[in-house]
Amino acid sequence: MAVFIFAAILTILFIKEDFHPVAKEKEVKVGQLFSLIRYPHLLFNLFLTSFVIQFSAQSIGPILALYIRDLGQKDNLMVVAGLIVSAMGLSSMLSSSILGRLGDRVGNHRLLLWAQLFSVVIYLLCANARSPLELGVYRFLFGLGTGALIPGVTALLSKITPKVGISRVFSWNQVFFYLGGVVGPMAGSFVAGLSGYHAVFYATASLVSLSLVFNLIQFKKLLKVKEF
Numbered sequence: 001m002a003v004f005i006f007a008a009i010l011t012i013l014f015i016k017e018d019f020h021p022v023a024k025e026k027e028v029k030v031g032q033l034f035s036l037i038r039y040p041h042l043l044f045n046l047f048l049t050s051f052v053i054q055f056s057a058q059s060i061g062p063i064l065a066l067y068i069r070d071l072g073q074k075d076n077l078m079v080v081a082g083l084i085v086s087a088m089g090l091s092s093m094l095s096s097s098i099l100g101r102l103g104d105r106v107g108n109h110r111l112l113l114w115a116q117l118f119s120v121v122i123y124l125l126c127a128n129a130r131s132p133l134e135l136g137v138y139r140f141l142f143g144l145g146t147g148a149l150i151p152g153v154t155a156l157l158s159k160i161t162p163k164v165g166i167s168r169v170f171s172w173n174q175v176f177f178y179l180g181g182v183v184g185p186m187a188g189s190f191v192a193g194l195s196g197y198h199a200v201f202y203a204t205a206s207l208v209s210l211s212l213v214f215n216l217i218q219f220k221k222l223l224k225v226k227e228f
Helices: 002-014 030-036 041-058 061-070 077-106 108-127 132-146 149-160 163-195 197-218
Strands: none
Touching: 030 163, 041 108, 041 149, 041 163, 041 197, 061 077, 061 132, 061 163, 061 197, 077 108, 077 132, 077 149, 108 132, 108 149, 108 197, 132 149, 149 163, 163 197
């Protein structure tokens, strides 16, 4: 509770927004909003990317402690599992600002594709981890790459969306993001029960690979430019 109160105080004191309320009669309808969006074909694609990002992050949650035990960890299982989960969050926190600046230099769409490819490789490595320590290292590396995913999607949405509709577009994106958080754990548990713990990582890598291919197709004409 104290953390939320502290965050609220910081938000009130330090976040300033150039906000001008839109009269109801001037509000842009959904159909009009889509006509104003640059590259509207990218919109749903970015929503699906947000879904896949959260799906892949949460799919191994239900089986992580069991997978660590399967790798040979017997003592302090919950502590080790907590450290491995935290490793990804720590590395994401460390890399987000660096990757954000890199995205500004090379293009967020390009960085997003590389981050997805990196995620696929790490998931395959996690599936073949031979010890909890090795898994922890891979999860830390995974966080370094995924620090570019959410900021990349957010930056791309803000670029293609007019100011009058950006709040609605961001809210739709959050729906897909949280839907991934709902479906991911259920799918991970189902796959683990059906084919074992390793299969969860392979299945997740396959889904991210499909998203990567779809993104490559959608961004095909834009890969030669840094900004659009």
